[in-house]
Amino acid sequence: MVVHLKAIGDLRDYIGKEPQAVELREGATLADLLVAIDEHWGKVFPRYLWDVSQRQFRGSVFFLINQEVVKDMRTPLQDGLRIDLLKPIVGG
């Protein structure tokens, strides 16, 4: 199946402005998407965003599905789903 990953804010500098199609196995979860992100962009992200040794985002980068923050990495994904990826700038 294919999901569409859309970067918001700073992450656009590395993933691009347009949604990126990511191919995953049927029945994939958010954890599988993270593995795919590592394969595609793990080497592109700067150190403040991506922990190379842990193969995951550092700090507060959020997955949003239907504009809701989803933290459970076991969340199942469906074909055609749009997933937003956001590193918020919080001000101050």
Added chain:
Amino acid sequence: MAAIKGYAGHQLRVDLNHWEARSEPIPEEMTRKYLGGAGYGARLLYDELPQNIDPLGPENIMLLATGPLSMSQIPGGGSLVLCFKSPLTRIWGESRVGGDVGPELKKAGFDYVIIKGRSAKPVYLIIRDGQWEFRDASHLVGKSVSEKSAMLRSELGDKRLVVLCIGQAGENQVKIASVMCDDRAAGRCGGGAVWGSKNLLAVAIRGTKKVEPADPENFKKFFKSTHDGIKTNPLFLGMQAGGTIGDMPGNDEGGDWPSRNWAANSWGKGTDLFEVYKTKNFIKGYGCYKGCTLACARWVKVEDGEFKTPEHGGAEYESISCFTAYVLNENMEAAIRSTYLCNEYGLDTISCGAIIAFAMECFERGLFSKEQLQGLDLTWGNAAVLPVMVTKIAFREGLGDLLAEGVRTASERIGRGAEEFAIHVKGLEGPAHDPRSGKALAITYATANRGMCHIHPLEGMAWDRGKVDWGMVKYGVPDPNEVERWDERNKGGAVATLQDGLALPEVLGTCKFYMYGGVTVDLWADMLSALTGWAIDGQELLKISERVLNLQRLFNVREGITAKDDRLPERVKALPAFGKYSAEEECVVHDLDAMLREYYQKRGWDPNTGIPTMEKLRELDLA
């Protein structure tokens, strides 16, 4: 006259000359037109302050202003705004403090405290449930903020007393002195010096009254649903997780981290510094007022060593950035220690770090004499000298006496080209955001009524770089996702509208960070309507905000401000001297004048003078 619902209904007029005060009802018509906070302050100061007064003279007004939404159950309601003529900039002065002081003042029966005059000896004021009392404060002289606060709670026998006070810097009339509520600061513009000039050392507040909403059911519904709605907002969660300092690594990477006195907009050390802080200094996040669910404040410490510092609330993004990247300091613990001292002495962390950075550049260029330096080593990155300089500035010792005047005055006195690298707008030192990360900030800095401020009223770069829209797209602001951060076209008008929206927390008496978390102009309007019984919508709120910003501008015009002052230091616009963006021509601010022309046009201001036109003033019911 019946009190306006949602307001305490009274203001306290204080005459420090005679240790007298009187309570009077707040004027209803003025309340509907200006709401409160910096809005009420704009009207009051414009009407009651004569032109060209000495900001440190007895005639200056120090207004403590809540807003209608300064209530602990309201999202962001822990807020108080101080309005005064700034001794640092000599124009409109405005500074907001979090904590419980705003809600407590309202519970004590007052929406505003209007302070004039000068006490012959040190004094503090107690406000309790509609009553007030003046007391000799001689025993508080020379004490730090935490010492004063503890002494007052002890001698008045009330641990829950909310204390607003100055530290030694305010007593010494340092022009960048803050007014503190425990570890929360009304930092900018030198309000602490105004308190010092009046011999006012503290205001202690305790209240048990309730403020009645016009529509209790709806009011409860709105604030509960708003709390529920924002707690899953990613920006809200982001702020909760990282605090303001959580932005430091990303801002460095994104070119939004002024470094080496603004020679560059990135340094490349942000991630490492943040990792040190996270593993060695961070203890926990907390809310600065009762009822805050955002909890962006950070509890931190330095366990041991040269910069050992007790547990305290601090390590804010701006503060730490001004004591790291600004001065090329790679020692996080020195930065934490220095900002802690700023808060204890009652000094604005932003201006203080900025002034030390300026001093380091003066040192590099050989502009200080041996007599001035008295052995100080102001080499870039010298961590050990930072807390030393904070202390010297707070106590006006040696070189600190000159720097206590702020970078504008200090640079004018030093001369020999120092003005070229004194980074300020209208006399206010710059904070830790860089317009070379997003051009909206260039307009914000040039036009903000209190000077080079990133957040009163607007964090421009959060829109064009960070893609935050604060729900303002429906009011005509371009969707930030369709806007390029370095594009300079069509930003002037957007900034004007955004300023109107983002000034609302200062007028309503709330915390701006809740707007990042999803509280929109429309939600503020709904809550205000339920609280007051007024039928007020987002459009009307924006009109009020526009009126307030124009009136503040008129205050500044009366003090001599024109379009020529809406400027940016050349260095802030130029190609960065080092770092990730040093070859990135696009980040340069190419044509500020063109952006300002758009801004003036949208504002309805004269394109040559920058003064609001009569037509605009009539539209806003200001003429």
